[in-house]
Amino acid sequence: MTRRVVITGIGILSSIGRNLPETINSVLTSRSGIGRLKHLNSFHRDEFPFAEVQLSNEQLLDLAHQTPSSGYSRNALLGMIAAREAFVHAGLDKIPRLRTGLISATTVGGMDRCELFYGDFLSNNTRNEYIDVYDCADSTEMIADLLQIDDYITTISTACSSAANALLLGTRMIRNGKLDRVIAGGTEALTSFHVNGFNALKILDKVPCRPFDTNRNGITLGEGAAYLVLESAEAAQAGGREIFAELAGFGNACEAYHQTASTPDGLGAFLAMERAVKISGLDPSAIDYINAHGTGTDNNDVAEGLAIERLFGDNIPKVSSTKPFTGHMTSAAGSAEAILSILCLTHRIIPPNLNLKTTMPEIRFTPVTELIKNIDVNTVMSNSFGFGGNNTSLIFKRI
Amino acid sequence: MTAYINGTGLISPQNTTNPDQFLPELAEYTADFLQAIHPNFKEYINPIAARRMSRLIKMGITSAKIALTDAGCDMPEAIITGTGLGSVEDTEKILSGMISGEQLMNPTPFIQSTYNTISSQIAITLKCHNYNSTYVHRSFSFESALQDALMQFLEGSADTALVGGIDEMTENHLQITRRAGHWKMVPVNNLRLRTYITPGALAGEGAAFFLLGNHQTASTYAALTDVKTLYDLKRNLCIEEVVTGFISDNNLDISQIDAIILGYNGDVNYDSVYDKLGSGPFRETPQLWYKHLCGDYYTSTGFALWLAANILKHQLIPAGIKINNHPGSNEIRRILIYNQYRNINHSLLLLTRKQS
Numbered sequence: 001m002t003r004r005v006v007i008t009g010i011g012i013l014s015s016i017g018r019n020l021p022e023t024i025n026s027v028l029t030s031r032s033g034i035g036r037l038k039h040l041n042s043f044h045r046d047e048f049p050f051a052e053v054q055l056s057n058e059q060l061l062d063l064a065h066q067t068p069s070s071g072y073s074r075n076a077l078l079g080m081i082a083a084r085e086a087f088v089h090a091g092l093d094k095i096p097r098l099r100t101g102l103i104s105a106t107t108v109g110g111m112d113r114c115e116l117f118y119g120d121f122l123s124n125n126t127r128n129e130y131i132d133v134y135d136c137a138d139s140t141e142m143i144a145d146l147l148q149i150d151d152y153i154t155t156i157s158t159a160c161s162s163a164a165n166a167l168l169l170g171t172r173m174i175r176n177g178k179l180d181r182v183i184a185g186g187t188e189a190l191t192s193f194h195v196n197g198f199n200a201l202k203i204l205d206k207v208p209c210r211p212f213d214t215n216r217n218g219i220t221l222g223e224g225a226a227y228l229v230l231e232s233a234e235a236a237q238a239g240g241r242e243i244f245a246e247l248a249g250f251g252n253a254c255e256a257y258h259q260t261a262s263t264p265d266g267l268g269a270f271l272a273m274e275r276a277v278k279i280s281g282l283d284p285s286a287i288d289y290i291n292a293h294g295t296g297t298d299n300n301d302v303a304e305g306l307a308i309e310r311l312f313g314d315n316i317p318k319v320s321s322t323k324p325f326t327g328h329m330t331s332a333a334g335s336a337e338a339i340l341s342i343l344c345l346t347h348r349i350i351p352p353n354l355n356l357k358t359t360m361p362e363i364r365f366t367p368v369t370e371l372i373k374n375i376d377v378n379t380v381m382s383n384s385f386g387f388g389g390n391n392t393s394l395i396f397k398r399i
Numbered sequence: 400m401t402a403y404i405n406g407t408g409l410i411s412p413q414n415t416t417n418p419d420q421f422l423p424e425l426a427e428y429t430a431d432f433l434q435a436i437h438p439n440f441k442e443y444i445n446p447i448a449a450r451r452m453s454r455l456i457k458m459g460i461t462s463a464k465i466a467l468t469d470a471g472c473d474m475p476e477a478i479i480t481g482t483g484l485g486s487v488e489d490t491e492k493i494l495s496g497m498i499s500g501e502q503l504m505n506p507t508p509f510i511q512s513t514y515n516t517i518s519s520q521i522a523i524t525l526k527c528h529n530y531n532s533t534y535v536h537r538s539f540s541f542e543s544a545l546q547d548a549l550m551q552f553l554e555g556s557a558d559t560a561l562v563g564g565i566d567e568m569t570e571n572h573l574q575i576t577r578r579a580g581h582w583k584m585v586p587v588n589n590l591r592l593r594t595y596i597t598p599g600a601l602a603g604e605g606a607a608f609f610l611l612g613n614h615q616t617a618s619t620y621a622a623l624t625d626v627k628t629l630y631d632l633k634r635n636l637c638i639e640e641v642v643t644g645f646i647s648d649n650n651l652d653i654s655q656i657d658a659i660i661l662g663y664n665g666d667v668n669y670d671s672v673y674d675k676l677g678s679g680p681f682r683e684t685p686q687l688w689y690k691h692l693c694g695d696y697y698t699s700t701g702f703a704l705w706l707a708a709n710i711l712k713h714q715l716i717p718a719g720i721k722i723n724n725h726p727g728s729n730e731i732r733r734i735l736i737y738n739q740y741r742n743i744n745h746s747l748l749l750l751t752r753k754q755s
Contacts, residue, residue: 153536
């Protein structure tokens, strides 16, 4: 009883916009969100650029309509705002409830509070209300409470593919008849914890990231949250609402090679894309555009580029990485980039791979470097690969 | 959809690493928290690789290998893990460095602090390119992993799945989470845990892996028939209705449940939820408990699943885990596990004896 799964609502909050309309405007004007840190007090604030959400925690509290007294993490606030936007965008606040789930993704969870108050946690009782917001489930339950969702909730963490796996699980649960609707996506706030971690790995670029460029030198960290409303095609008929795309294919594969590196030939990336194409029932030549994982690291871009060439042969779709817009939103990247991929279908565009000057010599194709408008885009693929070789590809189709 | 438990591997505060033995005696502690008894990791993990791994990673890989060997499986078709907190030790290393103003130079603790490290390290060890995912939702973490595996079988996308639940406790994390009211304030005797009329649970840890298959094999312990998680959004759940509803959804009535395993913590604030079932719908059912053996942690139902699978396989209830003295039926055919976290996150697992 495989059911079709469609997207009826989108919510996104990132360095390129507080909501979907602002995000669309940034994409249509090729405006990047990368700049200097204003809100996170990181040791490395002057050393690297970041794609920070341009709102303080107080402003986020206000946007989320929450009172300052409660123990909220930045992670939870970002998630609540974006998830509610998706929920309202789909009109779910106006139609009768069906079986609805929430599948959220994060890796740092409430670390943004924990790293500030860790000394207090160890020595005194002044910050006890923040102890239980540290884990990954906290932001998920905050969103569930806000949207009153309780038919199924869970949290996924597969590093930088987390939100793509949340969309994958939501799709499977609807296809298998377990749920009718799922709000799926991810949230991730910038923290000193992971800025320090990525710095120790020596993969932060000192200038805004340059995926697929021969001079690329690492990633630019971003933050934000992005959620989509997935529904069975039947459930989506209720209330005469708009359908933005079908989630037609998904593939999950494990590189099984190294904790933080891809195989030189991108086997895991190839397998994830190949599985997604197979589930969609499409021929690879039907894919018009790939929103690449394209982090800007030496290793990822070669592995992903070669994997794309292996799967698509001489018929390589248009390719770009949108990380020079949003930065690498880590656990939220999968759902944020799924949304940017869907905009290609709804707005007939291909977003550019900003900051690309000289395409790296290891690949035969050249990513798109200028915004393309008024183009027929029917099927798009979005890649998300994570530490541990947790690789996931998703395919979206125009309805 | 039914899954068969075809192999198990458990590292816990009890002597559980030998799958041929089933709790011959119970380990007794008077402690702040229960620590897992480690096997010799060198027998399971290449010592060069093991040197950089923190304790939880080693516990996870080792218990996974024990489960695979037990089932005679070389290559699972999916690897799915659940962990509430991941490697606490690695996270603490980074946080402690940050409060003393040090720059993080060694990336290993950061890499290992990501929650999917264990499932990906197992994949690297096995060179397994199949489906791989990690769930990190408090006391739903392990249950979500099981539900994913059951759905893989339903879809026909895998015939076997290696599923695990892994969590650890450290001195610092105990001290911090005690402030939030999670744990008992003084050391307690684990085997007498239910006699303490004080707030808080006894913290514990463990790594439990299961090789699930969609076919019964010679090594099958039992069948996992259904898994349910329930988030009590409105904080007004009637647990008796939920559990009886779950049983009737499985076309059973309560008299067909031969034992119920309850997540008692000896916690005066939350144990009454279990009492409602024990003195209500399950008053005529043999009632068992397990957290005095392994302590409480987000993936403790991994221990409970191991316990239930072994009871069904051996048709034996070990000494020291009964709550009531109901004689029960001659054959133990079905076991229900019920656990809850702070009366908000509830989970149910139903097991059935293998067909002879």
